[in-house]
Amino acid sequence: MGFCRNAAKGWVAAVLFAISGAVPACAQESTTVPMDVTGHVDQSEGKSALNLSSLVVWLKPMDHAEDVPVPLPGRYTLAQKKKMFSPHLLIIPVGSTVSFPNHDPFFHNVFSLFNGKRFDLGLYEAGSTRDVVFSREGVSYIFCNIHPQMSAVVLSLSTPLHAIANTSGRFGIHAVPPGEYELHVWIEGAPQEALDRLTRRVRVHTGMAEIAVDALNLPQAEGEHLNKFGKPYDREAGQVY
Numbered sequence: 001m002g003f004c005r006n007a008a009k010g011w012v013a014a015v016l017f018a019i020s021g022a023v024p025a026c027a028q029e030s031t032t033v034p035m036d037v038t039g040h041v042d043q044s045e046g047k048s049a050l051n052l053s054s055l056v057v058w059l060k061p062m063d064h065a066e067d068v069p070v071p072l073p074g075r076y077t078l079a080q081k082k083k084m085f086s087p088h089l090l091i092i093p094v095g096s097t098v099s100f101p102n103h104d105p106f107f108h109n110v111f112s113l114f115n116g117k118r119f120d121l122g123l124y125e126a127g128s129t130r131d132v133v134f135s136r137e138g139v140s141y142i143f144c145n146i147h148p149q150m151s152a153v154v155l156s157l158s159t160p161l162h163a164i165a166n167t168s169g170r171f172g173i174h175a176v177p178p179g180e181y182e183l184h185v186w187i188e189g190a191p192q193e194a195l196d197r198l199t200r201r202v203r204v205h206t207g208m209a210e211i212a213v214d215a216l217n218l219p220q221a222e223g224e225h226l227n228k229f230g231k232p233y234d235r236e237a238g239q240v241y
Contacts, residue, residue: 032067034175037204040168050218054089056155056186057171058162062201064179071160077101078142078152080108085142085152089164089188094137094156101129109145111228115192116140116156120228139186143225148233151225153188178205190218 039057061068073095079086081103092098100110104126111120116138121130123146134140134156144150155162161181163171185198198215227233 032177033206034177035204035206036172036174037176038170038172040165040170050187050189050220052187052215053165053167054188055165055171055215056089056091056162057165057173058155058157058159058184059173059176059181059202059204060159060161060184061177062180062182064177067177067179069160070158073097075099078154079103080110080144080150083144083147083150085150088151089153089155091155091157091162091164092134093160094158095133095135096156097131097133098154099129099131102126107146108150109228110142111145112140112142112154113228113230114139114141116154120145139192141225143228145228148224148227155186176204179203185215187215187218189220191221194218 037059071093073093074097076090076092076096076098077100078090078098079101083104090098100121102108102124107123107125109121109123110130112118113120117132117134117136117140119132121132124130134154137156137158140154140156142152142154161173161176163173165171181202181204183198183200183202184195186195195218198218224232
């Protein structure tokens with residue numbers, strides 16, 4: 001089959017995933033025992049303008065979906081306090097409900113008009129909350145129509161096989177069954193079209209050395225985000241709240 005060859009040979013300045021497994025023999029490739037997929041961001045050959053320590057990776061099964069449990073929807077919270085969203089990045093299963101409580105002593109207007117879930121919660125006062133069901137898979141960029149500095153990201157995924165890189169650029173995806181996957185990468189600030197070009201099929205199997213994804217030359221998205229009306233924020237007028 002040829003799956004024991006090092007598919008990453010010759011790649012430099014890349015995000016490297018090391019596939020850990022106790023049995024390296026090709027004869028063991030048919031096993032269905034899950035493995036841990038670990039990796040790190042290698043910036044030694046270049047410098048990215050993007051924050052690669054917030055890189056998110058996920059694997060979608062292609063030929064063995066029955067081996068990967070479907071994550072159940074749940075309830076999550078994305079709070080507003082001190083003109084910030086907390087947490088800034090939230091990964092949830094598709095179909096989950098996210099609450100947006102307002103813990104500030106003034107109004108907020110949470111909205112998302114981009115990929116993923118589109119919604120506009122309107123103005124709501126301190127001490128109140130609004131809920132949103134993220135019914136489709138995708139990346140939702142969350143903003144406040146009053147405070148342009150507020151931003152958050154919700155990734156709603158149909159797979160439990162995902163990981164967020166730590167401050168050192170290291171990450172791990174646990175209990176990955178062997179088989180074919182579609183590999184996805186997301187980094188905040190990179191245009192979606194550029195991230196889509198990183199999507200590729202990979203095969204996870206015992207004895208595999210590593211998978212390389214070149215993520216160091218991603219461009220940055222141009223310009224600042226607009227308000228919910230598709231216009232620039234009036235930063236000169238000052239904020240009422």
